[in-house]
Amino acid sequence: MPYRAPTRDFAFLLDHVVAFDQVRQTDRFTDATPETTTAILTEAGKLCEMVLAPLQRVGDQHPARLENGVVRTSPGFAQAFGAIAEGGWLGMAADPEYGGLGLPQTLATAVNDMMSSACLALQLAPLMTQGQIEALEHHADDTLKARFLPKLISGQWCGTMNLTEPQAGSDVGALRTKAEPNEDGTYAISGQKIYISWGDNDFTENVCHLVLARLPDGAAGTRGISLFMVPKFIPDADGAAGTRNGLRVVSLEHKLGLHGSPTAVMEYDRATGWLVGKPHQGMAAMFTMMNNARVGVGVQGIGVAEAAYQHALGFALDRKQGKTPVTGTGPIAEHADVRRALSMMKAEIFAARAIALANSVAIDMARASGAADWAARAAFLTPITKAHGTDIGCEVAGAGIQVHGGMGFVEETGAAQYLRDVRVTTIYEGTNGIQAMDLVGRKLMDGGEAAFRLLQEIEDGAEAARAALPDLAEPVWQAAETLREATEWLVAQDMQDRFAGATAYLRAFARVLGAHYHLRAAMAGDGPRRALARVFIMRVLPEHTGLLVQARAGASALYALSDADLAA
Numbered sequence: 001m002p003y004r005a006p007t008r009d010f011a012f013l014l015d016h017v018v019a020f021d022q023v024r025q026t027d028r029f030t031d032a033t034p035e036t037t038t039a040i041l042t043e044a045g046k047l048c049e050m051v052l053a054p055l056q057r058v059g060d061q062h063p064a065r066l067e068n069g070v071v072r073t074s075p076g077f078a079q080a081f082g083a084i085a086e087g088g089w090l091g092m093a094a095d096p097e098y099g100g101l102g103l104p105q106t107l108a109t110a111v112n113d114m115m116s117s118a119c120l121a122l123q124l125a126p127l128m129t130q131g132q133i134e135a136l137e138h139h140a141d142d143t144l145k146a147r148f149l150p151k152l153i154s155g156q157w158c159g160t161m162n163l164t165e166p167q168a169g170s171d172v173g174a175l176r177t178k179a180e181p182n183e184d185g186t187y188a189i190s191g192q193k194i195y196i197s198w199g200d201n202d203f204t205e206n207v208c209h210l211v212l213a214r215l216p217d218g219a220a221g222t223r224g225i226s227l228f229m230v231p232k233f234i235p236d237a238d239g240a241a242g243t244r245n246g247l248r249v250v251s252l253e254h255k256l257g258l259h260g261s262p263t264a265v266m267e268y269d270r271a272t273g274w275l276v277g278k279p280h281q282g283m284a285a286m287f288t289m290m291n292n293a294r295v296g297v298g299v300q301g302i303g304v305a306e307a308a309y310q311h312a313l314g315f316a317l318d319r320k321q322g323k324t325p326v327t328g329t330g331p332i333a334e335h336a337d338v339r340r341a342l343s344m345m346k347a348e349i350f351a352a353r354a355i356a357l358a359n360s361v362a363i364d365m366a367r368a369s370g371a372a373d374w375a376a377r378a379a380f381l382t383p384i385t386k387a388h389g390t391d392i393g394c395e396v397a398g399a400g401i402q403v404h405g406g407m408g409f410v411e412e413t414g415a416a417q418y419l420r421d422v423r424v425t426t427i428y429e430g431t432n433g434i435q436a437m438d439l440v441g442r443k444l445m446d447g448g449e450a451a452f453r454l455l456q457e458i459e460d461g462a463e464a465a466r467a468a469l470p471d472l473a474e475p476v477w478q479a480a481e482t483l484r485e486a487t488e489w490l491v492a493q494d495m496q497d498r499f500a501g502a503t504a505y506l507r508a509f510a511r512v513l514g515a516h517y518h519l520r521a522a523m524a525g526d527g528p529r530r531a532l533a534r535v536f537i538m539r540v541l542p543e544h545t546g547l548l549v550q551a552r553a554g555a556s557a558l559y560a561l562s563d564a565d566l567a568a
Helices: 007-017 034-061 077-086 105-139 142-154 282-316 336-369 372-409 415-426 432-440 449-465 470-491 495-500 502-524 527-540 543-551 563-567
Strands: 065-067 070-072 157-162 178-181 187-197 206-214 225-231 233-235 241-244 247-252 263-276
Touching (some): 007 502, 034 105, 105 157, 142 206, 157 187, 187 206, 282 372, 470 527
Antiparallel strands (some): 187 263, 206 225, 233 241
């Protein structure tokens, strides 16, 4: 079953579930008309179906490789990236002053979702560039913006981010890469970075690296880190890629999945770099890119879930095994347990996608209005989007293998690739455990105000649905109340007890949010929308109860097991 872009689902979600119309009504995004939205979804869908999707297996079977210091990408990837660039998809949400389209992030999120479904290994390249564009827009000076943004937005150049070092994984403050001032105002960057997605390629004129490094007077830890733009080729006086810079790809990682995406070990040997933002404030600048990427990575998980679901559905509608309850000789999709798996996969995707789009709407509204409430909502939803979207990607891809049975474990069918490819999304851009700790830590530092505003919205929605759909509205309202009580408890605890229940709390919040958006869909939609909402609310939402018991269990029982106990 070939991939088909779910453009109708996106249109329904934008129009009836995540309130995208309020973004259109702002002065900043008046160009995002219904007609423009339809055109974007349609054209992006065609690109994904016809150009990117045929490369899904190609990238896996013909991985990127390093030959004599040159990265050779998978067959067809260069042409596909060229099509992405030519279509303007890299700069959808970028500043029109530098060649971007200035459209809402919400529409870029929808497009990235479809691209992730079609070919995740390739989609990583534009995602990294989009994050770099946003970081430069917010933190670079006008000279740097003029030098780099037009090339990045056009796709002539592409971008990466360089945080991780062998001894400094999630503890970024332990980095050793150094930056020494040059006489001309640039800096000499020296050090090694690992896990650099799309650290090099053979189809763009230049590769621009955002690199975290420490100045000679930089303090220890994250407060002493600065951010630098370090291109593969130093731009000449005309802005073109000029002389080769002092950096190289040392090696490419051999990975579980994403074989078409070169993950590089990068070495910088007094490479020329330009300071982005202020000295010693690199983490703030990098977090702009990381937060953009975290939403994008959550969407990668959702996109792969969609592709894995479609793959499994195609198999289940074709494969015949045993006597079936409907026709007696029908496909395995007629069996109750297979039907359960497929229905829950579809319901999970809809819920996770709604959360990601609602997150993007909040980002757009914060940008357009400057309102603190919208910014707080966007910040609160970001770790949920990232962690839950990628968890669902893994779970749906795993369920897809199960639907295939023994053939799912055989590489020939392609079902296993979805799980292998999506697995890393729960790790990079901040592991899902870190996302959960961020949610119960930084994102509850307001005393839970952002959380409580969301919960009030959920309860109000359930109240409004009681008359029409009482069997669905009541459990959603009750779940929001239970989550409110758990949030009040967490806010009153010390950080260690919060962290001990963080993962369970994040998942519980996602369950309640997912039910809320399914209820909205049921109120606005037809029979199938209501049937899908019933699957989620009756079969998935109840999970929140047990999760919130875990969230309130505290840390003491975990530490009652000593290291020796764990090893016994």
